Amino acid sequence: MTDKAGTTAGGTTGPARAANAARTAVVWEALQELLSHLGDGPLEIVDAGGGTGGAAVPLAELGHRVTVVEPSPDSLAALERRAAESGVVVRGVQGETRDLGTLFDKSSADLVLVHNVLEYVDDPAAALQDVVGITRSGGAVSVLATNAVAGALHRVLAGQVAEAQHLLEDPDGRWGDNDPMPRRFTRGRLQQLLTDSGLAPTSVRGVRVFADVLPGQAWEGDAQTGQNLVDLERAVAQHPEMVGIATQLHVVATRD
Ligand SMILES: C[S@@+](CC[C@H](N)C(=O)[O-])C[C@H]1O[C@@H](n2cnc3c(N)ncnc32)[C@H](O)[C@@H]1O
Structure with missing residues (x-):
């Protein structure tokens, strides 16, 4: 897992890939730490x-x-191909967070991931209740x-100052229609x-603190920059001030 996280960010691959590698590295480090706390045996995830x-x-690996649990049939088909290519079995079920309570026994999962999903559900609080239930x-x-906060920063960097202010005042954190x-x-x-929702947060990490603000020209002719960026992201992920941007x-949160 460490290799997956850490070696994909060569400078020749460009900023988008390195930003992704930075994200992967920080999140995987947190998950590895968490998995070691949750126990030795195969976990229900x-x-x-x-x-x-x-x-x-990678977790199945x-x-x-x-x-x-995923509403998109296309994503589930891609998941199936990806798992087959990696030689592992991942069960794919079509459904939404609201279906979790009917798909799984109560209190049955050791770990539930909710990655980049609360942005899209109708009601984040209800979705978390469904997650906590299993x-x-x-x-x-x-x-x-x-x-x-990063959304506002990025709007300003794009020259859209009024949109940044709108975003910070909007309850959903959106810069406009x-x-x-x-x-x-x-x-x-x-x-x-x-x-x-009854969870106790145990750690907060900042993911892509610098990856999205690095100027494009920083990559030109510098094969080392991508790896340097991943190293930097790892170093600052739990910096108390840097997390905020x-x-x-x-x-990561635990259930009592
Ligand atoms: C930005 S993608 C994130 C995918 C993946 N978790 C990741 O981090 O790469 C958002 C995912 O949430 C799914 N989604 C949207 N609404 C959902 C809902 N109500 N319940 C569960 N998943 C939902 C989408 O189909 C999509 O696969």
Whole structure:
């Protein structure tokens, strides 16, 4: 897993790939730490809105039993191909967060992932209630969500100052009607949502603190920059101030 996280960011691959490698590295480090706390045996893991299996397949490669609950049939088909190529089995089920309670026994999952999904659900608080319902006592929830503060920063960097102000005042953290992102979260709001749902956040990491603000010309002719960026992202992910400007917030929370 470390290799997947850390070696894909060569400078020749460009900023988008390195930004993705930075994201992967920070989130995987957190998940590895979490998995070691949750126990030795194969864990029951549910990836809610797991998409094409970017997280689910590597978790299955570690020997865990992973189920992806995902509304998109196309994503489920891609997941199946990805799992087959990796030689692992990942169960894919068509459904939404609201279906979790009927798809799984109560308190049955050791770990539930909710990565880049709370932005899209109708009601994030209700979705988290559904997640908590299938998480066992002592189990954990991993939430990755888009940071509103970074959204405002990026609008200013794009020269859209009024949109940045709109975003910060909007309850859903959107910069306007044409904003493709349905919702963004401040760190405080995300932690409050988790606490209100009965979870206890144990760590908050900033994901892509610098990756999305590095000027494009920084990559030109510098094969080392991508790896340097991944190293930097790892180093600052839990920096108490830097977390606040990261593009995404990764919170690990446990259930009593
Ligand atoms: C940005 S993608 C994230 C995919 C994956 N979790 C990842 O981090 O790469 C958002 C995913 O949420 C799914 N989704 C949207 N609404 C959902 C809902 N109500 N319940 C569960 N998944 C949902 C989408 O189909 C999509 O696969």
